[in-house]
Amino acid sequence: MIKDKINNWIKESLGQEDLALVHPKILEHGDYSVIVSDKTANQDFEILKKNKSEFIESVDFAPPRFINLHLSKEFFKNSLKEIIEKGENFGKSEHAKGFKVMVEHTDPNYFKRLHIGHYMPMAIGSTLANVFRWNGADVKEACYYSDVGLQAAKAVWAMKQEIKEDPYVYGTKAYDTDESAKKEIIEINKKIYEHSDSEVDALYKAGSEESVKGFNEVYKKFGINFDLYFYESEAAKVGSELVRKNIGKVFENSDGAVIFRAEDHDPKLHTRVFINSEGIPTYEAKDLGLAQIKSEKYPHDLSVVVTANEQKDYFRVLLAALELVSPELHKKTKHISHGTLRLATGKMSSRTGNVILAEDLIEEVKSRTKGDERVAIGAIKYMILRQAIGNDIVFDLEKSVSTEGDSGVYLQYAHARACSVLEKSKFSPPAKGEMSQTEGVR
């Protein structure tokens, strides 16, 4: 990178470390500016001016402490040459070669449909993975499925009734309003865990397969490819053992549950239950187990978990526990959280409950972009990726599909138009080493 070169050049010339090297906002101020001490500014400027390196065109001094560097034309010429030669590979690097990374994201629940909120981890997680890949790392994208739990029981219960609507939504409604249904659902939940009822097992199997099929359709449309899948049911076993092994050391018994008092290690954290008073591992224990399973399935240098902001504090506690249980795993684990996606104009058709389904948003955007799905997907991804990942996003349907302004549609269209202009100009990229002939081409 040119910045490293400049830094080295400054370090060698001036013998000073850690001088701020910034990119001026104003073009006339040069391509880079070094900020030096006002006491040595004059002599630093003279030294840099004398020691000019081959990639520096000129050096000027903006008192009291800015020394502005203008890069040479040769540098820009070489950059252009590199861009044309490398084509789509421009910008790739090898500096993370051999580095093994796992990026876990999206993590839907069986029996629940993907909704628009899932686009956040999908876009952010897969992009993060792409950035690692682009830098040469060996990357696995992982998805952690919640395959068992009350949501499964609600859906299975509903599947036993003959209904047309979404079983999970129907089951949830019944669970909240109908006492006898609630009892039955709890009963079914047990049966799912114990595999004690063949009818329940069959419905569970059919329903979960249907679920996964639905997930895969959305992943495919959105360009997501998972390499590894993990399941809450497997994490539960490993997690329970891990927690029980560390009772007394990390965890303690309290009111029949096994808890972790994180505030003893960091006053800003709080206590959380890892195994509840019925002996069932909670999400916390499962995540602990998951960390171990991950490292066994794919020994890695870094494990990134992408979740929503609301799990931030939860993860701080979890990571504090992981640090005590397994310092090595803790060092490799990083939690990244994203904001919520909501629609600016809340009106949109929704087939299920009060959430907007993932595929419905694609259809809605598609209907506004002349029916081209690639354009629609690009519009959605761009709306998410254009801003800071921790912040909430107001998804404005109109703006997202606008051919003006900061939108994916605008970018794709501008690119198409640029290609078209090139085509009509009969311009063809020069062969290697012929850059000089293209100078002056607008």
Place this chain on the structure above:
RNA sequence: GCCGCCGUAGUUCAACGGAUAGAACAGCGCCGUCCUAAGGCGUUGAUGCAGGUUCAAUUCCUGCCGGUGGCACCA
């Protein structure tokens, strides 16, 4: 109550502690019409409040105000 995150033009977003806080859309003014579906140029306009640290603060620290998320058996 405690902990975290957020607060920047009318709106949606930018800005490794650095120079004159950038864009986009909307607005206003002038000019124009056929390069896939965007017309061009110009222009108005912002750091929630009060302190502090620093040569330099949107950025770091303290307090306040406003919004939001989390705080034992849910995931």
